[in-house]
Amino acid sequence: MVKLAFLAAGILGALLSQATAADMVELPVASAYNWTGFYIGAQAGGAWNNSRWSGATFPSFNTNGSGGVFGGQIGYNYQINQFVIGVEGDLAGSTVKGDNLCANSPGTVCETKQDYLGSIRGRVGYAIDRILVYGDGGVAFTNYKFAETQLFLQDFGGGSRVGWTAGLGVEYAFRDHWTAGIEWNYYDFGSKSGASNVLPNFSVDNRDTENTVVGKINYKF
Template sequence: MVRSGLLAFSAVLALVAGARAADLTSASAPAIYAAPPAFSWTGFYLGATAGGAFGGQTLSGPYGGLSANPAGFAGGGEAGFNYQFPASSVVLGGETDFQGSTLRADYGSLATPAGVLTGSSQLDWWGSARARLGLSFGNVLPFVTGGFAYGDTHNQIALGPDSFSTGGVHTGWTAGAGVEYALTRNLTAKAEYLYTDLGTAATQLGGDGAEHTHAAFHAVRAGLNWKFDWNGAPVPINSKY
């Protein structure tokens, strides 16, 4: 009888101890986080760029032509969206940017029967709305880009004692290429080249015809973008063991 009681007491004690140990293990086990998803370029981003602009601009009209090779600073902001196709390295996106500029062309002087002809052109700001197509190599994204461009240009022409000017927003196109590198899941850096053509503007010279200025330039710039994480943070998984 005593022996049976001891056996029963031992069995109950073993059950209680096992349950207590299970409770302690469950309470003290840290949360296990799922591995973060593989890096993806998908998402919206905002950023800033800075660099230089340069190019060959021309002045032409009834008295002949002049040319200039201006150079200046360009810098501003940008915003865009990338979409990386599932199980693919192809990245398709769109980007818009706005840049302040110090680009100025001085064409020199040209002797004409109506007097000395001089001229200058200035680009105060420019922007674009472009498509982007890239090929992802993990956190490295080489890409090509192109689309619509616009800019505020001002032209000043002097012919003898008379001065003439024209200015305003002109539109055209832009195209280029670059490479972007993901420093973290959210911060990316890029280097980019763009060629922009804003077309030709005419400045009337009274009764002496018109001088035409062609605004086209190259831009080389670097930038930093903040990408809003499309995949979100890793989700915790509480251990049941």
């Protein structure tokens, strides 16, 4: 009877060992998501511009404005352990516009308009599987127009501007080839002088900074 009990216990132990081994084969550990690769995508969001006018013959004033930005981006990420480095270029059309009383002249309106906004930025992030938190920074491009639009009509030009940008973002890979995220960036385009197209020897200086918040979706190859 004792021998039979030991034999049954041995058989039961062997069966349990085989069952455990089988379970381990059938339940492999899932591998972490890898962010390495090229991607292309679209973006849309809002922008808030701070445009400060100054000159030798009038008090300084601002034509702060807001509007939408919409465009696309292309980039590349490379993952090293949990760190992700990359580069991204983007270009967006802009409807940002702001106006205000020109200095202290009653009845006048001065206006700042933005046509587009773009940048080339480096990115450094930290990946927690399918979540990527990152910071970015680089060179930025835009096109502004400055004008007095009421009472006395005159154009102060504007044109292409080059500045710098830096920001933060978070991205989530909701499919193996699809990611979505939200990103904030600050832009500084410095100051630029523009001469009146009507009054000789009359010019204004415009200093422009901007904040944007955009939602982004990417396809990763």
